[in-house]
Amino acid sequence: MLESSRYSGDNRLLGEVLMIYQQPLPSPYPALDAAALTERILAAKAKLGDQAVVLTHHYQRPEIVALGDMRGDSLKLAQFAASQEKAKYIVYCGVHFMAESADILKRGQQVVVLPDMGAGCDMADMADSDDVELAWDELVGVLGHESIMPVTYINSTAALKAFVGRKGGVVCTSSNAENIVRWSLEQRKALFFFPDQHLGRNTCKRLGFTPESMVLWKPGVPLGGQAPERLKDSRIFLWQGHCPVHAMFTLKQIHVLRSENPDIKIITHPECPMEVVDASDAVGSTEFIVKTIAESAAGSHWAVGTEMNLVNRIAQENPTKKIVSLNRFMCLCGTMNRIDLAHLAWAMDSIVAGQPVNVITVGEPQRSLARASLDRMLQMS
Numbered sequence: 156m157l158e159s160s161r162y163s164g165d166n167r168l169l170g171e172v173l174m175i176y177q178q179p180l181p182s183p184y185p186a187l188d189a190a191a192l193t194e195r196i197l198a199a200k201a202k203l204g205d206q207a208v209v210l211t212h213h214y215q216r217p218e219i220v221a222l223g224d225m226r227g228d229s230l231k232l233a234q235f236a237a238s239q240e241k242a243k244y245i246v247y248c249g250v251h252f253m254a255e256s257a258d259i260l261k262r263g264q265q266v267v268v269l270p271d272m273g274a275g276c277d278m279a280d281m282a283d284s285d286d287v288e289l290a291w292d293e294l295v296g297v298l299g300h301e302s303i304m305p306v307t308y309i310n311s312t313a314a315l316k317a318f319v320g321r322k323g324g325v326v327c328t329s330s331n332a333e334n335i336v337r338w339s340l341e342q343r344k345a346l347f348f349f350p351d352q353h354l355g356r357n358t359c360k361r362l363g364f365t366p367e368s369m370v371l372w373k374p375g376v377p378l379g380g381q382a383p384e385r386l387k388d389s390r391i392f393l394w395q396g397h398c399p400v401h402a403m404f405t406l407k408q409i410h411v412l413r414s415e416n417p418d419i420k421i422i423t424h425p426e427c428p429m430e431v432v433d434a435s436d437a438v439g440s441t442e443f444i445v446k447t448i449a450e451s452a453a454g455s456h457w458a459v460g461t462e463m464n465l466v467n468r469i470a471q472e473n474p475t476k477k478i479v480s481l482n483r484f485m486c487l488c489g490t491m492n493r494i495d496l497a498h499l500a501w502a503m504d505s506i507v508a509g510q511p512v513n514v515i516t517v518g519e520p521q522r523s524l525a526r527a528s529l530d531r532m533l534q535m536s
């Protein structure tokens with residue numbers, strides 16, 4: 156029998172408190188308007204030149220993207236920063252796990268700065284590494300073997316990537332998940348996929364597994380809330396995490412839009428629930444969504460199932476096409492949008508002053524272990 160104290164969640168709470176701590180912005184930033192803040196950021200960029208690179212994720216606010224040196228998904232941005240030989244500072248306009256990945260993949264002594272420490276990721280926070288360790292021990296205890304491949308989506312903490320690295324597992328992205336999962340199941344009998352149940356389920360379904368054959372592991376509950384017999388019967392274990400932004404898309408929205416617009420095409424991200432993905436015309440990563448719509452014919456009509464800042468930008472960049480959100484009441488990713496002009500100006504000025512704030516550092520041995528799980532993926536890509 157497992158001790159109930161192992162399920163207390165105390166460590167997770169402490170981690171959350173530490174991660175969301177962001178000191179109030181000092182004067183004069185809160186009082187400056189957008190024009191003054193933009194001027195300050197441009198002045199700092201001019202002073203730093205190629206010593207600093209500003210990365211902006213696809214889901215960032217438009218005014219932040221306009222000031223960036225590179226826009227993209229988390230892996231592309233981290234790799235771009237590492238390729239910049241002269242860039243001593245990486246200013247990451249994204250969320251915490253992305254800045255961690257940039258720190259893990261960085262070149263030499265580069266310094267990674269996250270303008271607002273409150274920019275976390277709800278999905279990444281759903282897979283606390285202590286809970287994962289506990290789940291792993293329990294699953295191994297029931298299966299009676301260690302032949303389980305841990306795979307984590309890149310949208311996860313460095314601590315989880317390190318756990319996966321230590322167990323010989325691998326990271327995946329939404330672009331390469333299918334290849335990585337296929338490879339994993341060739342290496343070992345079973346797969347434990349973290350932290351996004353939807354990406355895991357959608358990927359395994361494409362590989363021929365039925366949804367009923369997959370086990371959903373509830374964190375914080377003994378044996379993930381499953382009977383031992385059920386665990387013994389399965390090869391696919393999905394951590395019960397999700398992205399609150401992509402969970403907002405439903406099958407009903409697709410039915411309503413299609414009934415009103417017979418010509419409309421539905422394109423969604425694989426972080427969406429399975430029934431939404433199954434009913435879509437196209438499914439893929441943010442880069443895939445951007446490219447597919449850009450290459451579609453003038454006059455095309457698309458409903459897009461992903462974050463709202465990106466949907467708005469795609470609409471702006473494709474003026475000859477009609478682009479709407481799949482969810483007409485869609486919200487932004489709240490944590491991603493914590494990065495604003497005031498925090499970026501503060502972060503840039505701190506670098507110019509030689510005292511960078513909000514430096515993200517992944518310590519050893521976590522860095523090397525997390526790097527191993529990322530390198531395994533990069534070797535296969």
Ligand code: SF4
Nearest residue numbers: 276277278398400488
């Ligand atoms: S959109 Fe979802 S997965 Fe991406 S940063 Fe926001 S909460 Fe995390």
